[in-house]
Amino acid sequence: MFKLYSKGCEYALRALTYAASRSGNGRFQAKDVCEKADIPESFTRKVFQALTQGGFLQAVRGPGGGYELSRPPEKISLLDVIEAVEGQDTFEHCVLGFPECGGKHPCPLHETWSKAKRQLMAQLEHRTLQDLADSTTRKKRRAYISGG
């Protein structure tokens, strides 16, 4: 039952990727983005609420309203999104569930896991929403551009 992040986080990433790939101003609406990303709207709205309260999104009510990213998509890493949804400490838990696992009392897997985790987090940190949006858009344009 491996999970990098929760369903809510997966939806957030998919929705925000779509949002970042839109032309025009950055504002997007929950309903629209959920339909396009093919994710459950009611549930994803809850995630948006949380992201708004966390200062990650700005909500605008009323006609013409929607959400805006607090930072431009090229300044938002996947790790940012994941930690915003899951909390800052998602990757902190000991894999073997040892309560006092740490520098002084490492569990048998501590070093192995720390290394793998560092590599994983480094990858998540250097990819941004803009990257994801670009590759999605490029794919839709039949990918005749080779470079990144």
Next chain:
Amino acid sequence: MFKLYSKGCEYALRALTYAASRSGNGRFQAKDVCEKADIPESFTRKVFQALTQGGFLQAVRGPGGGYELSRPPEKISLLDVIEAVEGQDTFEHCVLGFPECGGKHPCPLHETWSKAKRQLMAQLEHRTLQDLADSTTRKKRRAYISGG
């Protein structure tokens, strides 16, 4: 909500690590091992049942009975245990939940994730139950041996 594996798998790893660190023959009892590893017995028994049905453990009933590993602990990698408990396809799912994510239609995170996954699985594959048992035992002996 990051999870490398389920609670059941965590318990299996902890229990089997303790089992591998026992001196004498390889047989161990569910009750004993769960107490020593400080994990819930009833729940872990279910995991043992599954591992037995999967051919991973051999069950011996009656007085003096218990379980035996089907292979010596130095021949069982952590990946073996994880896949035995979680199923062969735990690490196969697309991180973004795209149903047709694969070689021909990769999701935007496919390459990033594949790389991180390979590194992670390589680490889990080359560490065995015996390794874990050794480091646990060494720790208990106050770790005056430096090498690995």
Next chain:
DNA sequence: ATAATAGTGGATAGAAAGGTCCACTACTCA
């Protein structure tokens, strides 16, 4: 046979994750 031991399988219950619904508020425009 009987008692004791140790794993088995099914029922059940609680907690967390995933998901839906609806009345409400805030805002815009006519």
Next chain:
DNA sequence: TGAGTAGTGGACCTTTCTATCCACTATTAT
């Protein structure tokens, strides 16, 4: 001011995971 739009917050439901209990079966020793 009224209608329509878009996010909010709370109630509620379902599924999955985690956990426990107990009657049962297989085995061993007396």
